[in-house]
Amino acid sequence: MTLQETPVLxxxxxxxxxxxxxxxxxxxxxxxxxxxxxxxWAANNLSLEVYPGEVLGIVGESGSGKSTLMQSxxxxxxxxxxxxxxxxxxxxxxxxxxxxxxxxxxxxxxxxGMVYQNPIRGLRMDYSAASNIAEKIIAAGSRxxxxxxxxxxxxxxxxxxxxxxxxxxxxxxxxxxxxxxxxSKALANNPALLLLDEVTTGLDxxxxxxxxxxxxxxxxxxxxxxxxxxHDLAVIRMLADRTIVMLDGKIIESGLTDxxxxxxxxxxTQQLVHSLL
Amino acid sequence: xxxxxxxxxSKEFYLHNADKHIHSCQDISLDLREGEFVGIVGLSGAGKxxxxxxxxxxxxxxxxxxxxxxxAFGRIDLTTASEREILYLRKNxxxxxxxxxxxxxxxxxxxxxxxxxxxxxSGIQEAQEKAEDMLRYFRLxxxxxxxxPNTFSGGERLRLNLAHTMVKQPRFxxxxxxxxxxxxxxxxxxxxxxxxxxxxxxxxxxxxxxLEFMDGLCDKVFNISEGTLV
Numbered sequence: 001m002t003l004q005e006t007p008v009l010x011x012x013x014x015x016x017x018x019x020x021x022x023x024x025x026x027x028x029x030x031x032x033x034x035x036x037x038x039x040x041w042a043a044n045n046l047s048l049e050v051y052p053g054e055v056l057g058i059v060g061e062s063g064s065g066k067s068t069l070m071q072s073x074x075x076x077x078x079x080x081x082x083x084x085x086x087x088x089x090x091x092x093x094x095x096x097x098x099x100x101x102x103x104x105x106x107x108x109x110x111x112x113g114m115v116y117q118n119p120i121r122g123l124r125m126d127y128s129a130a131s132n133i134a135e136k137i138i139a140a141g142s143r144x145x146x147x148x149x150x151x152x153x154x155x156x157x158x159x160x161x162x163x164x165x166x167x168x169x170x171x172x173x174x175x176x177x178x179x180x181x182x183x184s185k186a187l188a189n190n191p192a193l194l195l196l197d198e199v200t201t202g203l204d205x206x207x208x209x210x211x212x213x214x215x216x217x218x219x220x221x222x223x224x225x226x227x228x229x230x231h232d233l234a235v236i237r238m239l240a241d242r243t244i245v246m247l248d249g250k251i252i253e254s255g256l257t258d259x260x261x262x263x264x265x266x267x268x269t270q271q272l273v274h275s276l277l
Numbered sequence: 278x279x280x281x282x283x284x285x286x287s288k289e290f291y292l293h294n295a296d297k298h299i300h301s302c303q304d305i306s307l308d309l310r311e312g313e314f315v316g317i318v319g320l321s322g323a324g325k326x327x328x329x330x331x332x333x334x335x336x337x338x339x340x341x342x343x344x345x346x347x348x349a350f351g352r353i354d355l356t357t358a359s360e361r362e363i364l365y366l367r368k369n370x371x372x373x374x375x376x377x378x379x380x381x382x383x384x385x386x387x388x389x390x391x392x393x394x395x396x397x398x399s400g401i402q403e404a405q406e407k408a409e410d411m412l413r414y415f416r417l418x419x420x421x422x423x424x425x426p427n428t429f430s431g432g433e434r435l436r437l438n439l440a441h442t443m444v445k446q447p448r449f450x451x452x453x454x455x456x457x458x459x460x461x462x463x464x465x466x467x468x469x470x471x472x473x474x475x476x477x478x479x480x481x482x483x484x485x486x487x488l489e490f491m492d493g494l495c496d497k498v499f500n501i502s503e504g505t506l507v
Contacts, residue, residue, distance in 0.1 A: 209382035263336045267293035
């Protein structure tokens with residue numbers, strides 16, 4: 001018997017290219033740039049699967065394509081090529097990148113949640129914390145103000161933001177608090193998949209620990225699947241079940257997280273692991 | 278019935294920066310029957326932990342097979358099983374006690390033990406009761422239960438690690454020097470627990486330096502020297 005599981009997300013051959021490309025591209029890449037035609041391959045034929053309730057970690061240096069992958073999934077970038085299927089969209093049989101604009105909005109508001117490295121991208125800084133959450137709930141079709149307030153309270157409590165501050169704008173919050181408001185906003189409609197893009201980068205250690213703890217609790221409480229991008233191997237070690245290593249727009253290695261950290265196979269992964277403090 | 282059959286296991290590491298192959302263990306074969314306790318002894322660096330880590334799939338096997346008789350999957354080769362299958366087995370059937378404690382930040386000792394049960398689907402009440410029983414058994418003082426373990430001594434950390442793995446009572450356990458840095462009293466507790474689990478039909482492979490500890494516990498003992506069975 002084998003394990004029969006349907007992935008929450010299945011990506012096949014994701015490619016994001018800046019430039020027209022040429023027949024020599026794949027054989028003449030210097031890092032991720034073709035030396036013949038100058039085309040940059042930000043994501044080069046990426047395939048991956050995320051399963052129910054798991055955290056899939058993605059590590060790699062700046063420019064390796066991690067954020068390109070996340071932004072493509074959240075429709076912030078249009079891929080040049082590839083397909084992506086979500087279990088909760090079209091019975092997992094319709095490519096989300098071919099969805100209509102309205103369907104894409106529906107996916108963003110109900111099936112996926114995104115937390116950006118920079119909270120400015122994910123929050124309306126002048127709106128109150130509660131309004132940020134309400135905006136997401138309204139986008140999913142709800143119009144009941146009482147329910148929205150209750151949900152905002154519940155979510156802000158879950159991320160340890162005092163409900164007495166729910167009427168304040170995130171611009172008055174610390175970086176860690178803004179990140180937690182972003183997480184609560186991303187969770188507003190109980191998404192099946194949470195995309196976390198470098199969510200602890202730039203936070204001091206104690207705040208980082210708080211955010212990591214929060215992510216662990218969210219995973220345990222909601223059974224949500226998480227795609228977690230980080231360049232910090234310590235973060236990946238704590239949270240990820242499986243890990244993918246990216247370099248120059250390509251996936252160069254993948255495996256169980258402890259195996260990637262203790263028995264890395266690729267030269268770059270070995271270098272990365274040996275640099276771990 | 279065999280629960281584990283290791284056939285001609287070899288593991289070598291290739292270090293790219295030094296362009297070197299390191300042979301850690303070679304051509305290891307051993308069998309473990311259900312309910313048996315196998316001890317592995319040998320000098321430091323002989324390759325003992327490598328065998329356990331290959332079984333746990335923390336290391337990728339270079340050559341050979343590790344067949345495990347799983348409740349969920351039947352006979353499965355752990356060297357080629359999918360990552361999701363390995364994760365399932367780790368959660369539900371195979372436990373591993375290492376010498377090192379990895380705890381999430383802001384997780385107390387009791388929560389750490391409870392999490393082992395909650396991950397496998399236990400309710401909070403049950404997890405709490407079993408975690409407290411286990412911490413009490415391993416004599417971790419009650420005033421430490423709600424403390425973050427990064428302040429613990431080596432012995433306290435190891436006892437917490439043992440409680441974390443044994444609270445689930447997995448059917449097959451890998452014990453990587455579980456008695457290192459423990460005082461004699463606690464060693465006796467660990468041994469008693471292992472004997473109790475063995476009586477319940479649990480199967481175990483353990484690495485020990487302490488030959489006296491293994492007396493009356495192991496059904497078979499393998500000696501590893503320079504990566505091979507002797």
